[in-house]
Amino acid sequence: MPSNAGTTRLVIVESPAKAKTISGYLGPGYVVEASFGHVRDLPRNAADVPAKYKGEPWARLGVDVDNGFQALYVVSADRKQQISKLIKLAKEVDEIFLATDEDREGEAIAWHLVETLKPKVPVKRMVFHEITKPAIQAAVANPREIDRDLVDAQEARRILDRLYGYEVSPVLWKKVMPKLSAGRVQSVATRIVVERERQRMAFRTAEYWDILATLAVAKPGEGPRTFNATLVALNGDRIATGKDFEPTTGRVRPGAGVVHLDEGGARGLAARLADQPFTVTRVEEKPYRRRPYAPFITSTLQQEAARKMRFSSQQTMRTAQRLYENGYITYMRTDSVNLSETAIAAARRQIVELYGERSVPPEPRRYTGKVKNAQEAHEAIRPAGDNFRTPGEVAKELSAEEFKLYELIWRRTISSQMTDAVGSSVSVRIRAVSSAKEEADFGATGKTITDPGFLRAYVESSDDENAEAEDAERRLPTLVKDQPLTADELAAQGHHTQPPARYTEASLVKALEELGIGRPSTYASIMQTIQDRGYVVKRGQAMIPSFLAFAVIGLMERHYPRLIDYDFTASMENELDEIAGGDHAAVDFLTSFYFGSTNGAGDQAIAHAGGLKKLVTENLSEIDARSVNSIPLFTDDEGREVVVRVGRYGPYLQRALPDEQQAQAQAASGEGEEGGSQGDRAPIPEGLAPDELTPEKVHELFLGGGGERKLGDDPSTGEPILLKSGRYGPYVASGERKSSLLRSQSPDSLTLDQALQLLRLPRLVGVAPDGAEVVANNGRYGPYVKRGDEFRSLDSEDKMFTVTLDEALALLAAPKTRQRRAAAPPLREMGNDPLTEKPLVIKDGRFGPYVTDGEFNASLRRGQTPEELTLEQASEMLAEKRAKGPAPKKKAAPAKKTAAKKTTTAAKKTTAAKKTTAAKKAPAKKAAPKKATSTPKE
Numbered sequence: 001m002p003s004n005a006g007t008t009r010l011v012i013v014e015s016p017a018k019a020k021t022i023s024g025y026l027g028p029g030y031v032v033e034a035s036f037g038h039v040r041d042l043p044r045n046a047a048d049v050p051a052k053y054k055g056e057p058w059a060r061l062g063v064d065v066d067n068g069f070q071a072l073y074v075v076s077a078d079r080k081q082q083i084s085k086l087i088k089l090a091k092e093v094d095e096i097f098l099a100t101d102e103d104r105e106g107e108a109i110a111w112h113l114v115e116t117l118k119p120k121v122p123v124k125r126m127v128f129h130e131i132t133k134p135a136i137q138a139a140v141a142n143p144r145e146i147d148r149d150l151v152d153a154q155e156a157r158r159i160l161d162r163l164y165g166y167e168v169s170p171v172l173w174k175k176v177m178p179k180l181s182a183g184r185v186q187s188v189a190t191r192i193v194v195e196r197e198r199q200r201m202a203f204r205t206a207e208y209w210d211i212l213a214t215l216a217v218a219k220p221g222e223g224p225r226t227f228n229a230t231l232v233a234l235n236g237d238r239i240a241t242g243k244d245f246e247p248t249t250g251r252v253r254p255g256a257g258v259v260h261l262d263e264g265g266a267r268g269l270a271a272r273l274a275d276q277p278f279t280v281t282r283v284e285e286k287p288y289r290r291r292p293y294a295p296f297i298t299s300t301l302q303q304e305a306a307r308k309m310r311f312s313s314q315q316t317m318r319t320a321q322r323l324y325e326n327g328y329i330t331y332m333r334t335d336s337v338n339l340s341e342t343a344i345a346a347a348r349r350q351i352v353e354l355y356g357e358r359s360v361p362p363e364p365r366r367y368t369g370k371v372k373n374a375q376e377a378h379e380a381i382r383p384a385g386d387n388f389r390t391p392g393e394v395a396k397e398l399s400a401e402e403f404k405l406y407e408l409i410w411r412r413t414i415s416s417q418m419t420d421a422v423g424s425s426v427s428v429r430i431r432a433v434s435s436a437k438e439e440a441d442f443g444a445t446g447k448t449i450t451d452p453g454f455l456r457a458y459v460e461s462s463d464d465e466n467a468e469a470e471d472a473e474r475r476l477p478t479l480v481k482d483q484p485l486t487a488d489e490l491a492a493q494g495h496h497t498q499p500p501a502r503y504t505e506a507s508l509v510k511a512l513e514e515l516g517i518g519r520p521s522t523y524a525s526i527m528q529t530i531q532d533r534g535y536v537v538k539r540g541q542a543m544i545p546s547f548l549a550f551a552v553i554g555l556m557e558r559h560y561p562r563l564i565d566y567d568f569t570a571s572m573e574n575e576l577d578e579i580a581g582g583d584h585a586a587v588d589f590l591t592s593f594y595f596g597s598t599n600g601a602g603d604q605a606i607a608h609a610g611g612l613k614k615l616v617t618e619n620l621s622e623i624d625a626r627s628v629n630s631i632p633l634f635t636d637d638e639g640r641e642v643v644v645r646v647g648r649y650g651p652y653l654q655r656a657l658p659d660e661q662q663a664q665a666q667a668a669s670g671e672g673e674e675g676g677s678q679g680d681r682a683p684i685p686e687g688l689a690p691d692e693l694t695p696e697k698v699h700e701l702f703l704g705g706g707g708e709r710k711l712g713d714d715p716s717t718g719e720p721i722l723l724k725s726g727r728y729g730p731y732v733a734s735g736e737r738k739s740s741l742l743r744s745q746s747p748d749s750l751t752l753d754q755a756l757q758l759l760r761l762p763r764l765v766g767v768a769p770d771g772a773e774v775v776a777n778n779g780r781y782g783p784y785v786k787r788g789d790e791f792r793s794l795d796s797e798d799k800m801f802t803v804t805l806d807e808a809l810a811l812l813a814a815p816k817t818r819q820r821r822a823a824a825p826p827l828r829e830m831g832n833d834p835l836t837e838k839p840l841v842i843k844d845g846r847f848g849p850y851v852t853d854g855e856f857n858a859s860l861r862r863g864q865t866p867e868e869l870t871l872e873q874a875s876e877m878l879a880e881k882r883a884k885g886p887a888p889k890k891k892a893a894p895a896k897k898t899a900a901k902k903t904t905t906a907a908k909k910t911t912a913a914k915k916t917t918a919a920k921k922a923p924a925k926k927a928a929p930k931k932a933t934s935t936p937k938e
Helices: 016-023 077-090 104-117 133-141 148-175 186-202 263-273 298-309 313-325 341-355 391-397 400-415 505-515 523-532 547-559 566-580 586-595 604-608 611-618 659-669 695-703 752-759 805-813 871-884 905-921
Strands: 009-013 030-034 095-098 123-125 207-217 226-234 237-239 278-290 421-433 439-451 484-496 536-539 542-545 630-635 641-647 650-655 680-683 709-713 720-726 729-734 737-740 763-767 773-779 782-787 790-793 828-832 839-845 848-852 857-859
Touching: 009 016, 009 077, 016 030, 016 313, 030 077, 077 104, 095 104, 104 123, 104 148, 148 547, 148 566, 148 586, 148 611, 186 505, 186 523, 186 542, 186 547, 207 263, 207 439, 226 421, 263 484, 278 439, 298 313, 298 400, 298 505, 298 523, 313 400, 313 505, 313 523, 313 871, 341 400, 391 400, 505 523, 505 566, 523 536, 542 547, 547 630, 547 641, 566 586, 586 611, 650 695, 680 695, 709 752, 720 752, 729 752, 737 752, 763 805, 773 805, 782 805, 790 805, 828 871, 839 871, 848 871, 857 871
Parallel strands: 009 030, 009 095, 095 123
Antiparallel strands: 207 226, 207 484, 226 237, 226 439, 278 421, 278 484, 421 439, 536 542, 630 641, 641 650, 650 680, 709 720, 720 729, 729 737, 763 773, 773 782, 782 790, 828 839, 839 848, 848 857
16 A cells, blocks of 8 residues: 655554564555564563662552552663664654554553654554455554553553562562462462362272173164164163262262162173173164354464364464464454454355355354453454465465464364254163163164264364264164164273363363453463463373462462452453443552452452452461461371471471370470471472372382381491482481482382492592592492592492402593593484474483484473373474574683783682681671562562
């Protein structure tokens, strides 16, 4: 679209990629430049606060809470150069167009740009939901003003998150651990994951049995000759299934009225039914119809990308961002399922071309979203343009990751405008009477799809990997009532009830969405934040809470329950939506939340408690740190309570001693309940999930898998030799002597003789002819021999105990060689990366195992093992590394100046002696109190 003659316009977008694409659609007279995202924000730490505000009591928050919650915004250091460039460009143009994203965050960025650049020329806001030439030209032709209601809502959200994070996080520092953080949404998301793990820890499995019959028709017509049916009732009473058992006891629910078969009962019944006739007692046939799924919104895209391609939420949004900025899809942060008339027409045309006219319904389909306060004016995520490009047309232009996501979006969009899948479903009941006159009823279901409709283009996946796909058919023979059948086989089947599944990123996003917590732009960052903070770790796709998360959520539940209440958090989202709609004032909402004044805005429960500030300051003394950091597990067979303590160096198990021993231990230590030995302790191995701390596992950890164990007594001193587990692994101790186990040794099989050998390290091999001692020892890089400052490696750990003086001297006399060690074989070969097709292997490195494709390396995360790491996880980890680019090269250190003269040893001693004398004469200075260095995180 050509500019007016002689008029120059500056178009500001967020990213360089977006700028490059848009500049290609605008004619001469337009300068397109990127802001590189947010240009201003609240100060991150004290160093960011301008000097003139440092003395203000509110400077710590970056928000003047006593003056209408005025925010102090600063330009981040990494944006100053770009801002200077934009200010210069703004002085050289006639108009400015702010083309940031069409959501609240984008609106706020546009406002911050105006506040920062302070332009003297007209400023207009241009919005679009796809980066195509027609869309960009239409946006330039139809600009609008900045929506201050949207800006106020985003600003209120930012200030709210700052107040929450900066007031609650210090409580966690004092009572749990330094450098922790709390957040309005991240804390609630963590609570959801913790509650699911608690359910798994309380779960008690139950065993139940049924019978699977392989039945055959005498004269097969249509369909197969045989089919499977499952025992569903005995003498009119339903056979128990998994849903009939209480999850916390493993017992049948009271009043369930079911028959609970055990293994003996199922096998006995199967034997009594053998050779008995089976008869069809009921056949019910119903039409089957399945409507297509709505087009993608942000949350459903993240869920399906996780299910089908194992993408993390961050990976999905990062890839979608690239597709959007390069003009392949519409805006990817949306909660609307709407499609424009143009998009509907494009989809219907493409369906006719690819699948025929019969696949298009007479009327276009329109969808209604289920998300609370969805912004229905926006569009769903779909291929960009008025004519969709098929995956085959863009395959060569996209990376493997981008292609997979584009194809997913294209298929979902196309399928949403196709006909229903139709067919028929059949339910059959069959009865047999056992030799003991028991009436056994079996059931079978079948499904036949006569017209797949939208299923030709798209089938949605399920969070349950064992669930049957919707396009799967189960064909049964043509059956009629009273038809005789014979049993080819009767097999007793055992089942166990399963604990509730852990959340995945996809199912956690779904849970947050259903609760009305968070918004499309925040889901991916929430998933990343709770992992970065150490509250959640991923094992495969499962999200497992740490014991640190248990302590933090326990504190919040006991002392600040409203702050992590699901309804409260959702209501705050609703109030922010009302501010965006111009129905509420942001200042009233923030005042009610922070100070507790009630004026119709904000949460009444928080307001009645005096507001957030009073809540976190007045209750602080009531919080018992020891209680907060103790997670009860169970009481063992000897009546001892077993708890997990969250300590400074990680979680550990503690088992209370009997009362008499406890009192003696405290008397001996001179300490009360807050100090001294509180019983046996055992570290918890890294990567062990909370629900895996069963009584059996705890017993193992205390006795042999990490707790203290006596191996015997040292015959030379009489002191006990103990096997212990410390921060750096297992070790043996006797009196003041300690020694770590060798790599080849296991705590489970360590003998007293081996422990005695370890405690004699370093071993004196002998004395060299020059009088120097020669010793053998184990070090960071393995076993070695040493004389003075000379070291030589030994080729095996056993050599430390057997090497002779002559052998050691010969090794030490040989010239030191810097031979390359032969490359160790990989720990595991994983196959080809699904994104790059490069072979992936796991290797053992200096800092632990890592996965590599030969170009990029990614260390395994906490809790991941080489055996359990999946190919999809490895691919995702390397994709994140590739996205960050190669690590910056270190600058060469400046050449050292040649010292004029080395200080002699004697001179050093003289200087040291003078310093010591001076120190004795000088009065002792009091140590300055340490300053807190941690900054709260929202």
